[in-house]
Amino acid sequence: MPAFDQLIRDVPDFPKPGVVFKDIGPLLADPIGFASCITALVAPWRDVPVDAVCGIESRGFIFGSAMALAMQTGFVPLRKVGKLPPPTIGVDYDLEYGSARLEIGAQGLPAGARVLLIDDVLATGGTLDAGRRLLEQAGARVIGAGVVIEIDALAGRKRWPEAIPLRALLHC
Numbered sequence: 001m002p003a004f005d006q007l008i009r010d011v012p013d014f015p016k017p018g019v020v021f022k023d024i025g026p027l028l029a030d031p032i033g034f035a036s037c038i039t040a041l042v043a044p045w046r047d048v049p050v051d052a053v054c055g056i057e058s059r060g061f062i063f064g065s066a067m068a069l070a071m072q073t074g075f076v077p078l079r080k081v082g083k084l085p086p087p088t089i090g091v092d093y094d095l096e097y098g099s100a101r102l103e104i105g106a107q108g109l110p111a112g113a114r115v116l117l118i119d120d121v122l123a124t125g126g127t128l129d130a131g132r133r134l135l136e137q138a139g140a141r142v143i144g145a146g147v148v149i150e151i152d153a154l155a156g157r158k159r160w161p162e163a164i165p166l167r168a169l170l171h172c
C-alpha cells in the first residue's frame, strides 16, 4: 500500500485547542497519492454488488464521488442541514468539535438500495453513525463503509455495528 500517511498533515489545535486535525490537502494535491487512495478505497468492494456510493459532506464527497466513478455506480450526497431542497429526511449528531445535522433527499435512493457509506475521517464515529442511521431511515441497505483515516484513540469504531464491514486505509 502506498504511504498515504506521508501525505496527511497533522495540524495541532485546529479547529480548536486539543484537536489534532488530519489535513488531507497534500493527499488530494498529489496525483499518484490521490489515485492510489481511490484504488485502495474501492478494492474491498470489487466483488460486492453496490447500487450507490454515499458520501458525507463535505470531505466525504471528494472520496465518495471518485469511488462512484471508479465503480460505475451513482453517487448520493449526505448533506449538512439546509442545503438540499425538500422533501428531505434528516438526523442530528455530535462531532468531536461541535454538533450537526445530516440530510438526504427523500427520493434520493430506491428502497432496498445497496449502498456504501464513505467519509474521510472516522474520529468519534458520530458522523458515520448518523450517516448509517440516515440511510437506513431512507430505506437503503448499508452494506459497508470506508474511510481514509481512522483515529484509533477516539474509538469511533465502537459506534459502528460489527456486522457491517468498515474499512479504514490508515490508522492514526
Ligand SMILES: O=P(O)(O)OC[C@H]1O[C@H](OP(=O)(O)OP(=O)(O)O)[C@H](O)[C@@H]1O
Residues within 6 Å of the ligand: 056, 057, 058, 059, 060, 094, 095, 096, 100, 119, 120, 121, 122, 123, 124, 125, 126, 127, 128, 156
Ligand atoms: O467521527 P466524527 O467525530 O463524527 O468526525 C468525523 C467527521 O468530522 C469531519 O467532518 P466535519 O463535520 O468537520 O465537516 P467537513 O468535512 O465539512 O469539514 C470529517 O470529515 C468527518 O465527516
Ligand SMILES: Nc1ncnc2[nH]cnc12
Residues within 6 Å of the ligand: 019, 020, 021, 022, 023, 096, 121, 123, 124, 151
Ligand atoms: N482530528 C480530525 N481531523 C480531521 N477531521 C476530523 N473530523 C473529526 N476529527 C477530525
